[in-house]
Amino acid sequence: MQSHLFNPVDFRLILPEVQLSLFGLGILLTDFLLEPRYKYWNAVMAMLGVGFSGYTLWQLRRPIADQGDIYGFSGSLLVDPFFLFFGFLFLAATALVILLSVRYMEIEAEHHGEYYSLMLFATVGMMFMTAGIDLIVQFIGLETMAISFYILAGFLRDDRRSNEGALKYLLLGAFSSGILAYGFSIMYGMTGSTNLRVITAEFIRRAGSGMDLLVVLSVTTVAAGLFFKIAAVPFHQWAPDVYEGAPTTITAYISVASKTASFALLLRLFQTAFWPARPSWTLLLAGVAVASMTLGNLAAITQSNIKRLLAYSSISHVGYVLLGLVAAATGPQVNVTGLKAVAFYLFAYAFMNIGAFAIVIVLRRQGLIGDDLEDLNGLIQRSPSAAVLLLIFMLSLAGVPPTAGFVGKYYIFLSLIETGHYYLAIFAVLYIIPAVYYYFRIVAHAWMRESTDPVRPVISPAQALALTVTVFVSLVAGLYPEPFVRLASYSLFLPFTPVGR
Amino acid sequence: MDFFHNHILSVVLFTPLVGSLLALFIPRENENAHRVLGNVFGILGFLVSLPLIWWFNPSTKGFQLIENLDWIPSIGARYTLGIDGISFLLVMLTTLLGAISILSSWSAIQARVKEYYLLFLLLQTGMLGVFMSLDFFLFYVFWEVMLVPMYFLIGVWGSERRLYAAIKFFLYTLAGSVVMLLGILAVYFNYSKLTGGTYTFDIPTLLASVSQSSDAFRTWLFWGFFFAFAIKVPMFPFHTWLPDAHTEAPTAGSVILAGVLLKMGTYGFIRFSLPLMPQGVVARQRIVGVMVALSIISIIYGALVCMMQKDMKKLIAYSSVSHLGFCTLGLFALTPMGLSGSVIQQINHGISTGALFLIVGVLYERRHTRLISEFGGLSTPMPSFAAVYMIITLSSLGMPLLNGFIGEFTILRGVFEVNKTWAAWGVIGIILGAAYLLWLYQRVMFGPVTNPANEHLPDLNLREQATLVPLVLLALWIGVYPKPLFRYLDVPVRQIVERVNPGYYPAERATAPLESAPAGAPGAAPAAVLELDKHPTDSHPSPSPAEKE
Incomplete structure (x- = not known):
């Protein structure tokens, strides 16, 4: 971590982000030239950007394999398998949402280039959140992502629900960013550095001298700020309203990409600076996890709007992922199973949740939003393939084998039992039951109710591609999880070993 | 033929699945084609299971016709199939009843014929898998997979209160099985602790490994597995899903539900719960006491409730509670x-x-x-x-x-x-x-x-x-x-x-007349038996069920 200035070699480390930004800016420029019926070229451009960025990211795998984790920009960026894994996850989520968006935004009559460039900017933000190991980089990444999302959530300008959701998201989001920044400032105040490696070394030194109120304060404030982003109880209130109001494509995007990115940031922080203080936060995380599972699962039972229902269910999924982190942080050594569980769960969650929202998106047509449970009635007669896909996504979200969701939950339980958290395991396991109940309410509407609506949903080729990919991952990661487990093991980010030893 | 012989269990297991995959390619309007296909694969499923009668050797100890392939090496889960005498009989029962109930649906099912036969064949594969799996992970997957088609059979083709009955069936069974999942994980970790980091889901190995564990641990395990099986059987007081599910299900669904699905509970008791029972006489007796009491309540209560039924199907459903109590x-x-x-x-x-x-x-x-x-x-x-x-x-x-x-x-x-x-x-x-x-x-x-x-x-x-x-x-x-x-x-x-x-056999030899030999009887066990129980490995090595050819 020498104090040399800009090193041109470092540039390749941020090439994926640079490419995305350039394509995002390019879309803003070319959007003016396109007639309304050619607006889909914006989506093609965005997909190209994602493709190039993905290719560059894939190329980074070599240098990492050769020289291990690469630090860049005076030690403020870290390019490691963890970053590659999450970077690909963000890009995959972005690509899927772009595929789902074209027809949807045409129906909404809000098909503008800004939509796609904002998505690319949000992806850039997420990648910096994951790659940064400097508080400033992480915070800027987070804000880039969040601001893009505030705008995207309110993209349906003529829809009051969309506006309301966006405003709520903005106000509460700004507040939580403030709390997070406050936590960061305490960390800076204690250590005199924004670099996580320096901060970690200092926190390790402090951990030797017993309970430290400042450390606890910084952990709590940072956690509170991040809990908002991942929509964990008690910072979840925005989620149902934003999910309901935002365009469904953006709902899918927020629920998956924003959440995974915030988890990546959370893992980075909790496994570096806060790692030495873990006795003081495992209980906090466990409590938040149980509260999230309880509230998410119980509140979802009574919802009649699919987007709200999935919002509450995603709160409960957050609880499961947090339990994986709790297991990882139990004991003197890091529990690798717990970290694997978190990675696998987030991976599976990204695909199955986008898939579930994709069905709602497919239902959208002129004059029907398609987000009410009643809108699903008799889907099996109108579109058997959509009904079967819906069933698979619901099984996976509920955690019934042989689906990806089951293997993810299985790993969470495994890590909990391995680390002796029997009561948490019992909680986690029993909450599958209400989950199955509400997910199968959706299935029952699609499979067992008579249809009141003769119109067959039309699936565009792009949407069909997105559905194929999501269902493929949801099923294959359940039937033959081995390659995906290996991927999760590859992506592990282990806590820093004490510097100078 | 060699391939068929070596993979007979897989063939029996996946024949129905092939049928249900083929059904995907026939248009839904062609209802009779679906009926024919369903019946052909139902009967074919029974026919391919017939060679088991000759190839299964009843006098060999342990599991037979084993198939063992890698599946998820990173957690030690394998694709292991094998049967012993008990599972052999249940497999034969499943293939027979499957063929018969598919045949019985010919005219009863008029709506959504395609999905019906597709799901029914899928259900067959799920049930057979439960009886054949020798790997806990595989077993659990089949155990849960089978719930989904049954849920739809009740919920789509049932009578008036079908939605309620279907979700009740699903949730009840699921509640038991998720607790069982924790039990499975506990055994799994126990084994890796004993061996210093080897992970396996092999059922015989894991069950054998439990014999070295404390009675307290085994008691916990027993009750963990108990819920899954007691709900499935169903034993009083976990039986309330059964009358609803049976009454609302279509005929063929009820036949399979009563004929095969309930047996998965008793099969689970035999295969898992009995070997997990604690070794100490006192702990074992306590469990036996509870189980016998619940069984007797099921027998009497089920029978009495039958007397009061106005609905024939409900009556037969409650009679199942009574019979399974036996x-x-x-x-x-x-x-x-x-x-x-x-x-x-x-x-x-x-x-x-x-x-x-x-x-x-x-x-x-x-x-x-x-x-x-x-x-x-x-x-x-x-x-x-x-x-x-x-x-x-x-x-x-x-x-x-x-x-x-x-x-x-x-x-x-x-x-x-x-x-x-x-x-x-x-x-x-x-x-x-x-x-x-x-x-x-x-x-x-x-x-x-x-x-x-x-x-x-x-x-x-x-x-x-x-x-x-x-x-x-x-x-x-x-x-x-x-x-x-x-x-x-x-x-x-x-x-x-x-x-x-373990006291049963020696005690039987020692005291020949039946009247005076409540052998191995809880409460009446002779002192010698008690002694044996305390040191099962000294004079009376507990046999390993891990013997697999």
């Missing part, structure tokens, strides 16, 4: 007689109750009601139906020379060795069983035809005969000459009893 009573007597009787009775229950549901289905297809009061004097318009129904009723209530008698007698004989009071309760259950079944028969079949709608009901047609006659023949055969079935059970039952009730 099976669990026999199991937890922990004697060879009780165990083999229990397995035989499971097969019998599949045959008799399966047939009873078919019989109700026959009436329901003609009259679209299941209320007992709607019928009466049916023996006049439907003579051959009356004959079949009579034989099945007698078989179900335990008439000598029919199958039910063999099972119940053997169970009671096994229970009697241990405790005479338990056996007495069982006998009361048999008497009550005779009462409600005969009373039902009397109300439906005898007397004058009071309801004009019943006057010209057609008798059994050829297809209905084809579904019922095989079951009647089986009932007669088992009743007259059950020895072949017992031959399959001798070896596995002995292995289990040697393990869970």
